[in-house]
Amino acid sequence: MASLSAAALARAPRAVEPGHLVYAARCAACHGRNFEGDEDAPALVGVRFEAKWRGQAARLRDKIGRSMPQDDPGSLSPAQASDVTALILAANRMPLPPRTPGARSDGSEAM
Ligand code: HEC
Numbered sequence: 390m391a392s393l394s395a396a397a398l399a400r401a402p403r404a405v406e407p408g409h410l411v412y413a414a415r416c417a418a419c420h421g422r423n424f425e426g427d428e429d430a431p432a433l434v435g436v437r438f439e440a441k442w443r444g445q446a447a448r449l450r451d452k453i454g455r456s457m458p459q460d461d462p463g464s465l466s467p468a469q470a471s472d473v474t475a476l477i478l479a480a481n482r483m484p485l486p487p488r489t490p491g492a493r494s495d496g497s498e499a500m
Pocket residue numbers: 411412415416417418419420429430431432433438441449452453456457458459460465473474
């Protein structure tokens with residue numbers, strides 16, 4: 390299983406750290422600490438996820454920004470959506486998307 394192991398995190402620590410904070414606070418309750426999903430929320434790693442989203446990084450970021458967290462859609466800042474997308478891509482060992490102009494997180498708007 391391609392869950393987010395310590396080894397996976399160690400491969401891309403800088404890129405995924407801000408996203409990790411967002412994920413833990415806003416996503417893990419439904420999608421699980423290791424992206425494994427639950428009865429309602431789909432897993433965000435694995436064969437099914439990869440088949441659906443590989444090569445679709447921008448679309449993935451867009452969906453997350455518009456519709457997640459499902460209990461409060463649209464509440465992520467663009468930077469948070471980008472950061473958490475980068476984390477999920479890294480967990481799937483997919484390439485990161487180009488940054489949305491102006492959406493770079495320096496952490497200052499994360500709270
Ligand atoms: C309240 C529970 C809940 C929370 C919190 C939540 N999600 Fe979801 N998520 C779902 C459900 C249910 C679906 C399936 C329906 C859909 O695709 O809209 C889903 C679908 C998704 C999908 C599409 C998966 C696929 O295979 O197409 C992604 C990506 C995703 N969520 C990411 C996130 C991220 C990132 C966060 C945190 C910012 C988050 N979700 C927070 C419940 C949740």
